[in-house]
Amino acid sequence: MPGAKLDEIDRMILAELQADGRMTNVELARRVGISAPPCLRRVRTLEEQGYIRGYHADVDPRELGFDVSVFVMVRLVSQSEAELSAFEARCGGWPLVRECHMLNGEVDFILKCVAPDLRSFQSFLTGELTAAPNVASVKTSLVIRNAKAEPGVPFDVLEARLARKA
Amino acid sequence: MPGAKLDEIDRMILAELQADGRMTNVELARRVGISAPPCLRRVRTLEEQGYIRGYHADVDPRELGFDVSVFVMVRLVSQSEAELSAFEARCGGWPLVRECHMLNGEVDFILKCVAPDLRSFQSFLTGELTAAPNVASVKTSLVIRNAKAEPGVPFDVLEARLARKA
DNA sequence: GCGCGTTCGCAATATTCTTGCGCTTGGGGC
DNA sequence: GCCCCAAGCGCAAGAATATTGCGAACGCGC
The missing domain is CATH 3.30.70.920 (Lrp/AsnC effector binding domain/regulation of amino acid metabolism (RAM) domain)
Known part of the structure; x- marks a missing residue:
């Protein structure tokens, strides 16, 4: 099941939502270059298939x-x-x-x-x-300080194609 | 500036948004027991004051x-x-x-x-x-496996009162 | 060349967001 | 004790967004 098939748009969606999980679907659609309805459908699919596990506010400890x-x-x-x-x-x-x-x-x-x-x-x-x-x-x-924290620096989804899948 | 004054409702908001960052404001308001407009105003304030640093999709690596x-x-x-x-x-x-x-x-x-x-x-x-x-x-x-991952198990905001502030 | 499935965009409806406003509540100052 | 003020709430309306149904275009295999 994992690593089925993600096209370029899916990867952009993941990258955008990783950077801003509350982005409006309209804005997201605009950024990835498609209209709102198919964009929302893609997001739902990504959620259902487990690519997106959830959304979380990043609260400052x-x-x-x-x-x-x-x-x-x-x-x-x-x-x-x-x-x-x-x-x-x-x-x-x-x-x-x-x-x-x-x-x-x-x-x-x-x-x-x-x-x-x-x-x-x-x-x-x-x-x-x-x-x-x-x-x-x-x-x-x-921890003295941290230069790179998890949510602030999402790992690079756009590079994910490098991670070949079966 | 940090740790100004958070009441019980603010803490509930943080906890809820940590658990589900895409929760609708209406739903959030329902859960914390106030109506939508003041709820949204609280969220905005929490964001502006830095309690909420952002929202991020949790993408499964x-x-x-x-x-x-x-x-x-x-x-x-x-x-x-x-x-x-x-x-x-x-x-x-x-x-x-x-x-x-x-x-x-x-x-x-x-x-x-x-x-x-x-x-x-x-x-x-x-x-x-x-x-x-x-x-x-x-x-x-x-890493062999992880029992507790960051976004899945948000740290307990409701316990944050234990962390006294100046 | 022709279905067939997939995915798109458009349009319409439902839901949500967002702002302005009046009201209640709680806490000094007199 | 009473008044006044500030803070925060809920209501209501308008704007924006989410969500669904549907027809059309594209690519693929036969």
Whole structure:
């Protein structure tokens, strides 16, 4: 199913909606060079086929008082599937954990966390994360600044043709 | 300016728009319990004041043929501001690099990358990244799977009151 | 050469967005 | 305690947008 067939217009639509997810359909149609109705139909199709997973407002964590971002490298004691899932589930319940990726190599998980300040992060760290069962070791790195953030710099859909599909 | 005053309704708006950025204003107003016009005015204010940085379609990289995600830890030779900026600028020019965060500690940068397959990632790695000036060492970790992704699991705006502001 | 399916654009209707306006509510100052 | 002011709400109307149905053009295979 994935990577069926996207023409140039579909790719432009994805790029535009990635840059501005609230763009009006009329404006979108104008930019990709077709009229509104077929444009809307294409968008619906892209949504149904899973190319577009959803739309989200990009809320600034700092404005809400989340001033620190931290990457956390976690090693577990056991890497059995049950334990891996258990850890993921635990992450799902921690509001400070915004992303949770399972990795290969020596580190089992990398987490991206946010917190109002260092103190509350450290309290989370010692009170929750390192205290959780099966956690062997934890290494943290404060984010000083970020040059490229996810939503602001959408990955280049127009280059996606380079990614050949079966 | 940050963290001025958000009431309960503002927080609900942020939470709803984070979950579904294309929600109609009428629907949004219904959910937060006010009528459409004041709801739209609140949204506009939140945008102007920077609480909402933008809206973005969440495009599935896999559907587009980007099957591998990789975290890359980068150390530089020199950490002078000029060199740091130069590296950030270089990252900005690499389409495979979707995020670039400067860290404290031994590692200078962590990058989140996507690629169509391992081969093209490794070609990027050896041909571009490690070949770039001032790059001392590079360590990569493949993402096996992710339990919590950024847009799917918005951080909990309703808990944001815990983040006290000046 | 001729259907056949796909996708387009046009037109019409339904829904939403957007602005102006009057009203209620809550909080000082006197 | 009373008045006044500011902030925020809802209502209503006009403008813009979304959405559906339909006929026409294009490309493809037979």
